[in-house]
Amino acid sequence: MYGFSIALQPENLFFCLVGSVLGTLVGVLPGIGPPGAIAILLPVTFKISTTGSIIMLAGIYYGAMYGGSTTSILVNIPGETASVVTCLDGYQMALQGRAGPALGISAFGSFIAGTLGVVGLMLFAVPLSKMALKFGPHEYFSLIILGLTFVTYLSHGSMLKAIMMCFLGLMLSNIGLDPITSTPRITFNVPELFDGIGIAPVAMGLFGIGEVLVNLEQTVTTELVKTKVKNLFPSKLDWVESKWALVRGTLVGFVLGILPGGGHVVASFLSYGLEKRVSKHPEKFGKGAIEGVASPESANNSAASSSFIPLMTLGIPPNVTLSILFGAFLIHGITPGPFLIRDYPDVFWGVLSSMYVGNVMLLVLNLPLIPMWVQVLKIPGKYLYPLILLFCLIGAYSMNNSVFDVFVMIIFGVLGYLFRKFEFEGAPLVLAFVLGPLLDMNLRQALLMSKGSFIDFFIRPISAVTLSVSILLLVSATFPFVKKRLQQYRESVDED
Amino acid sequence: MKRKVKLSMLFVATVSFILGQLVLFEGFARCEYPEKPVTVLVSFDAGSTSDLIARMLAVGAEKALGTRLIYENRGGGAGTVAMALLANAKPDGYMVCATPTDTIAYVPLMLKVPFKPLKSFTPIIGMAAAANTALIVNKDAPWKTFQEFIEYAKKNPGKIRYSSAGVGTGMHVAMEVIAKKDGIKWTHIPYKSASGARMAMMGGHVEACSAGAEFVPSARQGLVRVLATHGEKRSPQFPDAPTLKELGYDFTKETIHSMFGPGNLPPEILNKLEMAFTKGTETPEFKALIEKIDCTPAYLSSKDLDRYLKELWGRAEKVFKEAEIIKEPATQPY
């Protein structure tokens, strides 16, 4: 209403466009993420109006969510950590010649989810932020355990191995200086490890480089996709199959985006797991099920919208990108927090409405690009793979100007290759790695608070519910095994 | 077909030639510091007092320095994670860190940290003093004054849990001093950031919070109650709250938010940084921010900051030992 009159002013429209385009570009390129792009444009924002700069920076943020899925689908490289999950089914769809529909449902899903997310932001901002306060360490811990339980649903192979990868990810995430006591943990006195291993080199290595290495073993001269690329857009059937996935993804993403600590990453993993769980054909997941793309994509876009809630209402940015945005607010003399809506209504509403506009713009931008992106797949492997490797190398280096990150990525690339050979999966590792630090911190705080007693986890309502759900899920995941064993037992008894 | 190939080759060659020239030209054009953006680490999470102050410097400092400032938050360990990173950085002027003096003078006395507090860094400037941190409780809490709170804590050992921004911060130390003097047992729940700590209390997960200066807006709104402040004098914002000193505790928190570089920074680079950041503190935007977050300007030049830190270390060590919080410093300063 009032907000739209601001958002639709020509100069603000222009900023929105710039932000969205740049955001998509950095989203597509692995390694360089929204933080980098926002940091680059930050000085420019000194010269333009407050509202305009926030609009532009916000555009970068969700533009990156759109772009990140493109490389995930086309070449199995997550352009953004949250797009790791999209690699799972999106890339498979691309290999089956369905890259177009995958990209399409991802774009549409992102649009729908992003728009709904903004609506949710408008309506629920204040009550939700109050709810977020109720999440103490016990609740966070239980929520993380729930997220990790979904790991079992991410694996289409051995559950035992998936759980192992999950614990491996947890252990890896603990490398670095302990955030509470500053004790170096498994750093071997290598200073670069003080800050831990970065998630981006790990993800790019495991998924990107690992995939390339595996492919290099085949004859390198042919095209990546031999089958003809069929339809460029999702078919009606695709829509029917994915519509509930979109809805669920949006909801999950919205709720999780509010919680600090990489909400949109967790959201994409969780919604994928949820989809697989409720699907009537879970075996299809990991082999090109379109819901496996629709769901995480909508989740991470709606999470991107809802992550503005803690920033604008509580003054707490829930992730790295928004902290930079926070800094941008400050430079213009605005302190986000409970007073933002009251003191600077035009900024608040203007930004919100521009998010609508931005979503529309991105959809319009991305759709015609789909045929172009699909052409990328036609590049012969012998050129494509070296290029992919180069992008990954540059991406990893450019994050911190650090060769160390490049090394980490390469090591995980080799690991990713070996994982494939020995039938282990990377996705559970990545999820556990992202959640690891939060798990560590919250568990320790929770134990300190309840003085070592575990009962508290089950007394506090939110925590109790979440944990019980996790336990139920774990137990029910073993049902197929138990059933099979029982059946075999009965058969062997019958034979006697 | 052949002609097309030839033309495209010619095109590629031309473009490459032009680009090659640009590259070579670039190679000659740069030689002076700073030739690329400078990374400013912030030792606490975004939104914290250190972060707000550090970011506001950019308005004046970027212009004075002539290059961009890229901020990176690396919270954790009450600032020691970021400082550990800084200690290992090359002293080439491209990485600096903004942190409160707590990280240098208080935390290493209580925790073993992976750097030498008085040796591993070059102090650049001191910016603002944030002494008015406080002990706060929720507005619905049953304790209206500091005395009531202490009485309750004495009678119920182990029941009170309080949050703070980290082990070894001035806020944590203040609570430990009180505990030792009055023989109280309460549980410290460390958080990574002051706002996290405050949120935990507001959500009812802990009973009290030893809070950083960001609590001020919430206190003005009446959402939290200030029981005591940690500074030298009473806070002008909360004149009814007694200071710890008045209440008989021998601890006054001194915190100056400062900027550091890695140890052994070459003098020319140090001068440029010092000058640039000084200009950063002189802008009206910076001054307005300082006032808004209830800090007082406290400029210290590089030499003064160096001297101040050495004094502060000595004083803190003495106070901590007398209050029996530590027997020996956990980290040697040199």
Place this chain on the structure above:
Amino acid sequence: MNRHDLSSGLFWLGISIFISYQAVQLGVGAFSNPGPGFVLFWSSLIFGILSIVLIIKSILGKGGERILADSWRGLKWSHVLVTAIALFLYASFLTQMGFLLMTFCFMMLLYALGKPKPWITVASAFVTIMLAYLIFHFALQVEFPRGILGW
């Protein structure tokens, strides 16, 4: 006997023992006062147990006659080896040789794997580095290392 799972299981068991040891050194702490090694210790313990389960499963279960080498049979693993080594060399010498030079050599090597005509290899590598430099350095302002030649 599933040799794949057996070898990977043993490997992971080794890792879990190593990490448990490190965790204990860090201080596990009690339940009421967890130390820095708390999560590390317990997760490596569980990880170790899981790897033992994997080992047992691999010994008892079927796996047929598959031996380790089967995973690589008939595949051009030499390409993978060369690429992996090239990647490590790239990262090791990037700061010394500078981005342009190092990337040029790297791309040439990789393109050569596809066995095209020599001049195509060189030309493609050249075009690649120029485009990459243009996009990443000028447009996105990424700072690349400059090596001995100042590039």
